[in-house]
Amino acid sequence: MTSASYWVELFESQQRLGGGFLLTRRYVLTALHCLRDISSFDAQVEVALTDGSRLVGQVCRRDRDADLALITLSAAYEVKLPIPRAGVAQGGDDWYGPYRPAAAEVHLRGRVDDGAIEYLCEGGALIQALQLTVNQLLGDYSGYSGGPVVKESPGDHAPVVVGILLEQAPDRAAANRAANVLFAATIGEAMRRFDQFDVEHLMDVVHPTSGLSKGNGAGHEPTVDAAATTAEAWFDRIDQWSQRQVLDPSQVAELKFMAAKAAIERQVHGHDA
Template sequence: MTDPDSRHYWVRISEQSSPGGHRDAFAGFLVTRKFVLTALHCLQALSSEDAPLNLQMPNQRVIRGHVCHTATECDLALIAVDHAVVHDLPLPVETDWPRPNSPWQVTYCPPNEFTQLSGHVTHRPIDYTSSDEVAFTAFQLTVRELLKDYRGYSGSPVDTEPGRPVVGILMEQQLSRAGSGQATNVLFAASIEHAMDRFPQFSVDRLRREARGPRPAAGEVTAVAGGDDHDPGRLSASAVKKWLEQVKQWEESGLITPADATEERRRTLQRRGDHVLRGASGDRD
């Protein structure tokens, strides 16, 4: 039987020193098996930025983590899962671009709250400035459930339905222009593509450099496919095969998205094809 919670990938985050593990809890979600994405303003509840964290999964399992990167310019933060390789965490679903008039939902609920949010995307992504004067690429949502205060849902993943592509991370609620802090049923979410672009941990170029390892000694011939600073003439068939296996491993482990893996395979095979064609042309000269 399929675990009903396996279709969810949200994470309830709280400080380890918090009594009961629920005080000042906030939302985030798995973007890979190693990292959790959340809104930076949610970290204000922590005693310090390097405080040890509890990461509670939908099935109530709790693992440890810590803040590893913050992007103050767009109000986002990345949390690393401690000892991630020993945890059998689910692979997150694919990401997508939000489309106007498409339905959305948030399956995360704050502590002692049982209402899941839903509604429709009303506008295409725009350059948005938050109430804290932070700029990010956002899309506007209308919400059906009238709760007046949605702050406990900040950091939640926004998707179309469980198991479908994530389109954004819930950031803040629009206040009424009538003043007096009156709330509305309009929410703003940062697009997931914008969020992922803000962290070097998700750069394929970075993964490529790490896989390349130490620079070879003088005179030593290397044949690592995909490296921009290597001579394409050194791309042997065996090196290409080895690199494609590495890309597949990253994809299966959740380090890179399927779209990134497909693009990396295309680039590698194109470089290899160009080299073969150049060699054949040289043989005719």
């Protein structure tokens, strides 16, 4: 299994806030409640990577209803850690959480009960969520919020991130305990909530490759025909990912729209240059 080097810890003034993970090389996704009392819209936080790097991040988007937040990393830094593919979970899949709130805490593992339910989260939004059973009976899962939910794959396959941990179900027989059932927003839900992602960032998430062609080898921007061909090539690749169930239908539609938009914008910029 590829090292789970994409999760991060968030700090403000040396105070640990919680976890998150690299959604792309520029953006970190976390649960909004992990940011606690940070009230300013564009507050800065420290993002600690698993390689020991500590980068400056800025809270760029908050979705209070869905309890999600997006942090952008300073352009002064280049993140070289591998970014996982985004995927879709199905009921019956095995899952694990590479992030844990402290070295003395356990890693969470379990089963996906449902890969796409409508769930009314504490923020008030009806979100697409994963319902997860946890094997580790901790009674209290606080501190794990914001961490990635990763689908277990047989063999030495790259990790596939399918959700972000948000909430735990209460134990109906004991109000002071939590049941071993967690809820996580799907990656598709997070993508729909934030409009920060251009096509190159999205492609970096689902399959790390080079971005759209930036020229024809002679220092010129693509022609209209070349831009259209590039977009069509991405359409074909997106369809292949869809057939492999790497993407859900909403992600397919969004990616195709953004691929076409990026091709058009590149042609416009080429005429303006």
